[in-house]
Amino acid sequence: xxxxxxxxxxxxxxxxxxxxxxxxxxxxxxxxxxxxxxxxxxxxxxxxxxxxxxxxxxxxxxxxxxxxxxxxxxxxxxxxxxxxxxxxxxxxxxxxxxxxxxxxxxxxxxxxxxxxxxxxxxxxxxxxxxxxxxxxxxxxxxxxxxxxxxxxxxxxxxxxxxxxxxxxxxxxxxxxxxxxxxxxxxxxxxxxxxxxxxxxxxxxxxxxxxxxxxxxxxxxxx
Amino acid sequence: xxxxxxxxxxxxxxxxxxxxxxxxxxxxxxxxxxxxxxxxxxxxxxxxxxxxxxxxxxxxxxxxxxxxxxxxxxxxxxxxxxxxxxxxxxxxxxxxxxxxxxxxxxxxxxxxxxxxxxxxxxxxxxxxxxxxxxxxxxxxxxxxxxxxxxxxxxxxxxxxxxxxxxxxxxxxxxxxxxxxxxxxxxxxxxxxxxxxxxxxxxxxxxxxxxxxxxxxxxxxxx
DNA sequence: TTGTTTATTTAACAGTGTTAATTAATTTTA
DNA sequence: TAAAATTAATTAACACTGTTAAATAAACAA
Numbered sequence: 001x002x003x004x005x006x007x008x009x010x011x012x013x014x015x016x017x018x019x020x021x022x023x024x025x026x027x028x029x030x031x032x033x034x035x036x037x038x039x040x041x042x043x044x045x046x047x048x049x050x051x052x053x054x055x056x057x058x059x060x061x062x063x064x065x066x067x068x069x070x071x072x073x074x075x076x077x078x079x080x081x082x083x084x085x086x087x088x089x090x091x092x093x094x095x096x097x098x099x100x101x102x103x104x105x106x107x108x109x110x111x112x113x114x115x116x117x118x119x120x121x122x123x124x125x126x127x128x129x130x131x132x133x134x135x136x137x138x139x140x141x142x143x144x145x146x147x148x149x150x151x152x153x154x155x156x157x158x159x160x161x162x163x164x165x166x167x168x169x170x171x172x173x174x175x176x177x178x179x180x181x182x183x184x185x186x187x188x189x190x191x192x193x194x195x196x197x198x199x200x201x202x203x204x205x206x207x208x209x210x211x212x213x214x215x216x217x218x219x220x221x222x
Numbered sequence: 223x224x225x226x227x228x229x230x231x232x233x234x235x236x237x238x239x240x241x242x243x244x245x246x247x248x249x250x251x252x253x254x255x256x257x258x259x260x261x262x263x264x265x266x267x268x269x270x271x272x273x274x275x276x277x278x279x280x281x282x283x284x285x286x287x288x289x290x291x292x293x294x295x296x297x298x299x300x301x302x303x304x305x306x307x308x309x310x311x312x313x314x315x316x317x318x319x320x321x322x323x324x325x326x327x328x329x330x331x332x333x334x335x336x337x338x339x340x341x342x343x344x345x346x347x348x349x350x351x352x353x354x355x356x357x358x359x360x361x362x363x364x365x366x367x368x369x370x371x372x373x374x375x376x377x378x379x380x381x382x383x384x385x386x387x388x389x390x391x392x393x394x395x396x397x398x399x400x401x402x403x404x405x406x407x408x409x410x411x412x413x414x415x416x417x418x419x420x421x422x423x424x425x426x427x428x429x430x431x432x433x434x435x436x437x438x439x440x441x442x443x444x
Numbered sequence: 445t446t447g448t449t450t451a452t453t454t455a456a457c458a459g460t461g462t463t464a465a466t467t468a469a470t471t472t473t474a
Numbered sequence: 475t476a477a478a479a480t481t482a483a484t485t486a487a488c489a490c491t492g493t494t495a496a497a498t499a500a501a502c503a504a
Contacts (some may be wrong), residue, residue: 158384161388162387185379229482270463
């Protein structure tokens with residue numbers, strides 16, 4: 001009687017694992033029921049015995065990917081201090097995760113999520129993922145008065161649109177054309193967001209580098 | 223001999239018009255060859271006599287949409303002065319166009335464009351559309367020394383990621399949950415971008431409104 | 445070993461884009 | 475004008491997608 005439950009979980013795991021592998025390697029567009037089933041070692045339609053439909057399966061991946069992202073960011077920002085530099089590193093690590101797995105960015109922010117209306121909680125996880133994963137770093141900066149507490153929400157909103165805007169353009173339109181230039185733009189823009197409240201001037205050095213990269217971008221569209 | 227050319231152009235026009243109408247009304251996901259052909263008044267496969275494939279057809283729409291966007295922005299920013307307020311209005315109008323036609327935003331920035339590799343020029347039109355459409359407004363501000371000439375490219379880059387980031391979150395994830403809140407966030411963030419160089423402080427009023435809207439956003443995800 | 449339930453697969457449907465073969469319309473030629 | 479040639483448009487078909495219903499295989503109970 002309990003064997004059934006174990007078997008069911010095991011089967012679900014096979015399909016989930018296969019789906020996750022395809023999503024990470026090739027992305028949503030090359031994902032199909034036949035595709036998943038083949039990798040899982042079963043026939044298509046077997047999936048329908050364990051999941052309602054392919055969307056059900058896909059959205060079970062979201063939670064795992066979220067946890068993976070959280071872990072990824074944690075590993076990349078271990079021995080840092082409690083300052084805006086650490087906050088910026090955390091944000092950069094978050095962005096890097098999606099650079100590493102563009103298919104997950106697609107799933108999280110590109111794919112229309114109208115078809116699975118009742119899965120609101122999962123959508124909320126995605127929507128607040130950046131804020132959630134960076135929450136500790138934000139709070140550290142607030143506690144130490146490193147950033148103006150008045151504009152926290154505005155700054156968070158600014159970080160959100162900056163990160164997702166840059167990711168969208170880089171992953172979907174190859175703007176800028178290189179990863180180095182992408183990181184540079186992200187760094188500069190984060191600096192400008194956080195330096196408003198501290199009053200620190202922008203380094204001319206950074207600005208120059210960025211200008212050079214931007215001029216490259218226009219002509220060199222791979 | 224020339225009749226043939228006229229006929230061909232006319233036929234192309236029928237299919238193009240039908241495609242544009244569907245894209246504007248329902249978006250990419252409900253676009254199909256059968257769909258287009260029905261609206262155009264012909265059978266499917268007739269399309270293949272005038273276009274290489276459906277992508278060929280779709281990407282002919284891009285140019286028209288770009289011109290339409292340019293016109294839209296022009297109409298919405300007529301009797302304004304040559305200052306940052308006008309530049310901000312221009313940027314807002316650009317964003318509004320995609321709010322009006324989410325299907326065009328999909329086509330321009332969401333849809334993967336790998337399948338039609340040789341259409342690089344069209345992709346370039348999309349990529350530079352924001353800069354192109356706002357070029358005059360930027361130049362006016364530069365000429366009148368209203369914004370620091372040193373950071374123009376950085377500021378443009380900031381505007382780009384802000385606009386596309388906000389549009390992505392609002393159109394694809396309903397963040398924030400209302401159009402009013404969206405415009406508010408855009409306004410605040412544009413203010414922060416342009417007020418760095420001018421040294422103008424942020425209005426506390428705006429900040430308060432934004433905070434209120436953000437707190438609404440979290441709970442009210444329709 | 446039977447009978448019954450459960451697990452898995454095959455067959456089929458409606459949809460997609462696309463190509464080849466067939467019919468309809470038009471134009472050229474005698 | 476009538477027949478022939480060319481062009482335009484449609485139907486039929488293929489390979490793919492997600493999904494459901496029916497048929498088979500496996501596991502378990504008596």
